[in-house]
Amino acid sequence: MMNSLQAIAPEFGQLALILALVLAAFQSVVPLVGVQARREWLMAYARPLATGQAVFLLASLLALSYSFVVDDFSVAYVAANSNTALPTAYKISAVWGAHEGSLLLWVAMLGCWGLAVAWFSQSLPLEMVARVLAIMGMISVGFILFTVETSNPFTRILPSPPAEGGDLNPLLQDFGLIVHPPTLYMGYVGLSVAFAFALAALMGGRLDAAWARWSRPWTVAAWIFLTLGIALGSWWAYYELGWGGWWFWDPVENASLMPWLVATALLHSLAVTEKRGLFKSWTVLLAIFAFSLSLLGTFLVRSGVLTSVHAFASDPERGVFVLALLGICVGGSLLLYALKAPTVASVGRYDWISRESALLGNNLVLLVAALAVLLGTLYPLIIDFLGMGKISVGAAWFNTMFVPLAVLLSFFIGLGAMSRWKSDSPKRLSKELMAAFVLSVILGFATPIIKTSEMNWQVVLGMTLGIWVIAASTWDVWKKSRGQLSRIPKLGISYLGMIVAHIGVGISVIGVTMVANYSVEKSVKMAPGESAEFAGYRFEFVESGHIEGPNYSSEATRFEVYDGDTLINVMTPEKRRYTARGTVMTEAEIDVNLWRDVYVSMGEPLNDGAWGMRLQVKPFMRWVWLGAIFMSLGGLMAMLDKRYRRKQDVAVKAQLVSGITAQEQQA
CATH class of the missing domain: 2.40.128 (Lipocalin)
Structure with missing residues (x-):
């Protein structure tokens, strides 16, 4: 017998979802009208609309969670994915254990990111906030409409609901499912903020250092969640699937890796834009690509075109809807980029031997890596779609593609840490990096001899790369602190965060090398x-x-x-x-x-x-995941940099930067 709250919870959740859709529609229009008409009172509606949308989305998610906890099998989604004998913790995680609920979690997190932007960007110009939240409102409209029209989690089975549910997939009855999807989704959805800031800056014609400074902490936050989400998924697959695997180049694993690679490139490009005012158009393009790959991952997982332990098989209607959303977001943003990017070209010079060049090399390698994963993931689908047979692209192909890219990336990480802005000397760099290089080569060759008394060139290469990244990063700290431990905190938390993240990369490389060769x-x-x-x-x-x-x-x-x-x-x-x-x-x-x-x-x-x-x-x-923890910790340290929390007239500073940029262009 249902109590009154149980009886109305699904209808309340449905109503809250519809109200969130209405508020998202207003949020996507009203602030932009205010910007166009220069009416601050209309722009000011962006924050309360974003707040209201987030509240209703969270209320909808809570209503569905309550239906799971009380075993309301009159809700079709609950009946299909829960059971009276299911432990309560797994009843809650079952909310996002299948397609409809995971999509509701997605839009709820999108609302929470909008809420965070609304209330933690008080120092930003109102015009910028209005544009950013309007763009996020447009994304919300698309995904909430998708949820309501094709993936409604509140559909009822009446008048005769089943007495027992179908149960949550046993593969997902694990602590890993409780934490992995929410963390990964926070990263996926968080890239929408970087995307919105990039488009807002394009619309306003203000791709300056101030824009990069505003956007950077949000991008870092999304990157941290994405890093942890991927690591948690790898950890879950390792112990839960029973065969001891931690990464298999599964298509759905690849769907999360691609935006991470591009988001990593975006972080480094934002650093150059903020510090030197360079790579502006490239940075915007990376923000578009990162979110586009996030949407592509959503399409791959939810369209039914993939078969994976992670995928939610769905009907074609859902795939067409997500593909349409992907086309609108990518096509619209690239059109805006084509129209606006030429008017905000970067002005500045740097030599081939400089930190800018190293970071550009880093960007190109990461982007090529993402394209390689994209090709390997989509090629079998394209061949199948064209009726040319069924093929598979296995781990051997991906590993073959990634080894040379990992070598280049490790080289640029060590080089970038020690390089100077604008211009540097090959003689100085070689002198500074010689100790780290010699140490990494010696330890790289020594590892297989010590381990098995046999030479293994894969181990030599992997250990040399991992130790090179760690040694170059720590040596840079030692040089900058002049060998005095008391001076290290004075180097700045953002710089130290970068070092910790790079050390995390080296730790993961060492872990992967040892596991792959000596398991x-x-x-x-x-x-x-x-x-x-x-x-x-x-x-x-x-x-x-x-x-x-x-x-x-x-x-x-x-x-x-x-x-x-x-x-x-x-x-x-x-x-x-x-x-x-x-x-x-x-x-x-x-x-x-x-x-x-x-x-x-x-x-x-x-x-x-x-x-x-x-x-x-x-x-x-453990080093594989320890490295990911170090990377995330480094990102968190960078976010804590005080320049992202200063209460100051950012608008005035932005105008000053814009004025300087305009003078440079005229010169």
Whole structure:
């Protein structure tokens, strides 16, 4: 029997979604009318409209969440993706466990980004805020309309709802699903802010240093969420899928990597625009590309054209709708760029040997990498669409493309950290970087010899690159601080954030190199009482048994793992059968430390109580994700730079910069 709140929650959520659509429509029109007519009172409506839209979108999301918690199976989406036996935490995460709910989460986050811009950009000129929020309102109109028309999560099953739900996909009943999609979506959607700032600056003809300074913290924030979201997805795939993989160049994984690569290029380009007033048009183009790739990822995941453990298969109508949104956003923004970009060309000079050149090289490598991923992801779809057969582009192709690009990128990271603005001397640079280069080469060659007494050129290359990035970055800090630790904090939190992020890149490169070349695995048949020696560890099969979970039953095995005579862990991998769907899932058990992972997972039951077991040892596995944490921490440090929080007359400073730029152009 439904209570009154449960009965009205879906209708309330639907109404809130429609009201948010109405406010988004006003938000996309009224502030621009105010800008055109130079009516500040109309421009001032941008902030309250953005606030109201965010409130109604959050209310709609809360209404759907409540329907999940109280098992309201009269809502079709709840009935398909939940069950009375599902733990409450997973009932909440089931809200975004399938297409309709994940899209509602998407638009709610879009509203929250608009709310943040409205209330944390008080020092910006009202005209700029009006344009930015109007553009974000247009994006909201498209996605909320998409949700209401093709992906409504509040559709009812009446008058006879099912007594039990269909259950959440067991693959998604995990802590990783609780945190991974919201974090990744915050990054995806956050790129809309960089996109909106770029278009607003184009519309106003004000691509100056002030615009770059306004846009940069928002871009960094989106990049941080995207970095963490990708890392969380990799971590989830590693331990949940049961085979110990952490990155497979899956098309949906690629859909998140492409905007990250372009957003990384955008961050570096914004730094040049802010510091030197260069790369203005290029920076705008990168902002358009980053958000466009975010929308392309949405199309790939939600159109049904991909088959992936991450994808939400959908009907063609949804794919056509998202493709239309993509066409309007990309086509409209590129048209505006074509009309306006020539009028705001950069003025300034720099030599081939300079920080500007290194950052430009960084940008080009990142963009080529994104294009390579895009080609490898879309090529099979295009071939299939043209009726030329079915092909697949595997990890070998992507790895072949990425290794030379990673070499170039690592070179530019080390070079850029030590280079000077405008002009530098090859002699000075070679002198400054020689110590880091020699150290990285020595350690790169020493690693495979120490590890296995055999030369492995892939390890030499990967370790040299990773150590080069770390050594060059730390050496730059040492030189700038003149070898005095007390001077390091005075170098500035933004600069130190850059160094920490670059060190994170080096850490991840080292982790990937070691995991890819020195991971070992063994499949064995084992029964209770038996043991196996593998990779220097002894695995003793103690016993097997049965476990009853809240919505599953499990066959589990207990292993004692020894390093020599020392017991390092008691591990209990499981084979779970989920009650509602009858799906069987492998739950691996992993013993971790900073230097290696010991990974045990169950295969199939064999005769006489024996099981097929998979044993794996993965050196430096944690470094892959530790590097992502360092990158995100570096981004957060850069955001905390006080120049982004100063209460000052930014409009006056912007006019001053614009005036200087105009004088340079006339000269």
